Amino acid sequence: MCCNQPVSTTSRPLNRWAIGWRIAATLLGIGLMVNGSVRMSDDVWPFGPMSQYAFSPADDATIVITRVEGQFVDGRRADLPLRVEVTGISRAEIEARIPQIQADPSLLRGVAQGWESRHPGGPALQTLWLVQDETHLVDGRKGPTRLVELASWTVPR
Numbered sequence: 001m002c003c004n005q006p007v008s009t010t011s012r013p014l015n016r017w018a019i020g021w022r023i024a025a026t027l028l029g030i031g032l033m034v035n036g037s038v039r040m041s042d043d044v045w046p047f048g049p050m051s052q053y054a055f056s057p058a059d060d061a062t063i064v065i066t067r068v069e070g071q072f073v074d075g076r077r078a079d080l081p082l083r084v085e086v087t088g089i090s091r092a093e094i095e096a097r098i099p100q101i102q103a104d105p106s107l108l109r110g111v112a113q114g115w116e117s118r119h120p121g122g123p124a125l126q127t128l129w130l131v132q133d134e135t136h137l138v139d140g141r142k143g144p145t146r147l148v149e150l151a152s153w154t155v156p157r
Contacts, residue, residue, distance in 0.1 A: 059140040065133045066095050068111050072123040080115055080128075088114020094130070098150060101130055105153035112155050128153045 014022075036047035057063065068087070071077045082091035089110055094101070101107045108128040115125060130151040136143040 057137060059137060061137050063135045063137065065135075066091060066098070067131050067133065068094065068108065069129045069131055070112070070115065070125045071127040073126045074123045076123070080111060082111075084114075086115070086118060087111050088118065098130070102151050105130070105151040108151070108153045109155075124157070125155050127155065 032047040066082075068080045068082060069077060070080045080087050082089060082094055084090055094111075097107065105128075108130060112125045112128060116122075129149055132148045132150060133145055134148055135145040
């Protein structure tokens with residue numbers, strides 16, 4: 001509301017149709033969430049169980065973060081954020097294809113092409129690495145971290 005406009009205090013009751021479609025939509029939403037939680041996986045989000053939010057890791061778990069690093073022709077090595085607006089591909093797309101990328105590292109071509117199309121005029125990429133940061137928890141606290149190289153690919157020129 002703005003300024004000195006009067007607030008309406010009149011209301012009208014909902015008719016049967018309005019109440020009916022609201023109840024039906026609510027029941028449908030609840031039904032989809034229950035079905036997703038009981039029978040499906042996170043793939044059917046937002047109607048899946050969203051189990052990644054349902055628990056915390058064990059006190060001695062290993063937390064794995066997948067990344068792509070690139071070395072530019074000027075020698076600089078940098079993390080290439082796996083977001084569509086930055087590299088043209090999301091982290092989830094890379095994580096889902098880790099075995100294929102390990103078998104054929106040239107599949108990292110899409111990251112290189114996405115990066116270079118979004119950063120014209122910048123130095124060209126020379127090499128890409130698919131890496132994972134593994135952080136081991138010790139009694140629920142951050143412990144040692146190690147870098148694991150899963151694949152590397154030299155960008156053809």
